[in-house]
Amino acid sequence: MSGKKIxxxxxxxxxxxxxxxxxxxxxxxxxxxxxxxxxxxxxxADCPSIEIIQVDLSDWHATTKALASLDRVDGLVNNAGxxxxxxxxxxxxxxxxxxxxxxxxATWHVCQLLIPKMPPGASIVNLSSLAALKAFAGHxxxxxxxxxxDAMTKSLACELGSKKIRVNSVNPTVILTRMGRANxxxxxxxxxxxxxxxxxxxxxxxxxxEPILYLLSEKSCYxxxxxxxxxxxxLAGN
Numbered sequence: 001m002s003g004k005k006i007x008x009x010x011x012x013x014x015x016x017x018x019x020x021x022x023x024x025x026x027x028x029x030x031x032x033x034x035x036x037x038x039x040x041x042x043x044x045a046d047c048p049s050i051e052i053i054q055v056d057l058s059d060w061h062a063t064t065k066a067l068a069s070l071d072r073v074d075g076l077v078n079n080a081g082x083x084x085x086x087x088x089x090x091x092x093x094x095x096x097x098x099x100x101x102x103x104x105x106a107t108w109h110v111c112q113l114l115i116p117k118m119p120p121g122a123s124i125v126n127l128s129s130l131a132a133l134k135a136f137a138g139h140x141x142x143x144x145x146x147x148x149x150d151a152m153t154k155s156l157a158c159e160l161g162s163k164k165i166r167v168n169s170v171n172p173t174v175i176l177t178r179m180g181r182a183n184x185x186x187x188x189x190x191x192x193x194x195x196x197x198x199x200x201x202x203x204x205x206x207x208x209x210e211p212i213l214y215l216l217s218e219k220s221c222y223x224x225x226x227x228x229x230x231x232x233x234x235l236a237g238n
Contacts, residue, residue, distance in 0.1 A: 001217055002027035007073050009057060009110060010080030012039030014177030015127065018205045019077060019212060024050055026213075031070065033057070033080070057106035058098075064113060073117045075216045078107045079127045081145075085183050088140045096141050103145035108152060115156075120164035125215045126153050127208075128169040130231050134238065136193075146171075150227045157225030166224040168215045173231035174202040198233035 006023050010016040011032035017039065020032045024047040034040050035056040044052050055066035057080050081103045084095045111124065131139045132146035150169055157167040174184050174193065184190045184202065194201060208230055214220050215228070229235055 001075075001213070003029065004074035005029045005031065005070075005072055006075040006077065006216065007031040007033060007070065007110075007114060008077045008079060009033045009107075010127075011043065011052075012036040014179060015175065015205055015208050015212075016077070016079040017043060019079070019209050020050060021047060022206075022209055022213065028075075031073075033066075057110065058101045060109060063106065063109060067110070067113050070114065070117060072119065073114045074119065074122050076111070076114055076118075076122075076124045077127070077212060077216070078110060078124070078149075080106060081127060083142050083179060083183060085138045085142065087138055091141055099141050099145050103142075104148050104152070107149065111152075111156065115160065115165065118163075118165050121218070121221075122165045123216045123220075124156065124160075124165065124167040125212050126167070126169040128153070128171045128227060130171050130173040130229060130234065132171055132227070133229060133235065153227060154225045161224060166215075166221070168220075168223060168225065169227045170208060170211050170215070171227050171229045171231070172203055172208050173197065173229075173234055175208055176202055176204055196234055196238055197231065198237060201232065203230060203232065 006028045008016050008020050011020050012034035020030050023030045030050045032050050033053045037054050040052040053066050055062050057063050084099055126149050128149045129146040131143040132150045153167050153169040174180050
């Protein structure tokens with residue numbers, strides 16, 4: 001990864017933030033993208049060589065302008081996303097539109113903008129979810145967006161294979177980011193899911209970062225079009 005330019009969206013917090021720091025430590029040239037200025041400035045203070053881009057990816061024209069200066073991209077991690085967890089009959093039109101606009105439309109647009117700047121050997125990793133593979137109460141719209149992301153992953157893997165550009169996704173269960181803790185802080189909600197995970201716990205941030213690094217690297221050069229569950233064995237028994 002040394003010297004490779006890696007773009008990470010949703011870099012302000014959680015998995016994206018930790019991924020940027022780890023990539024920086026191993027010598028990658030990191031471009032951190034987020035709509036939040038404060039976390040980007042904090043990331044820049046910790047890792048001065050990281051390039052930061054502040055933009056709301058749901059704004060089509062602002063995103064086009066913000067990413068235009070990038071000349072070469074060796075890796076792209078589409079991590080930006082939101083999770084609005086409510087029963088289906090409580091989801092508003094705005095909830096629906098916001099979730100699709102960020103989780104799918106913005107991700108697809110970033111790919112469309114950056115793929116032409118990718119050389120052979122480049123890699124794209126999309127942050128999907130176990131919710132794309134298994135239904136959970138209150139996750140209807142979120143699950144729909146992540147299932148769409150898996151479909152996009154496979155479609156792009158087919159289209160870009162001839163260009164020697166690989167596309168994969170990772171599909172974690174609950175990961176204990178700030179968002180993960182907020183959505184799963186109630187034991188009455190969390191404990192039944194944990195009981196179905198053979199390892200008996202939710203995942204930690206580094207346990208998603210490491211598989212992403214592998215999929216970005218040349219060590220995974222024959223892995224393409226896959227959606228990798230990261231879920232402590234949940235699917236093995238359910």
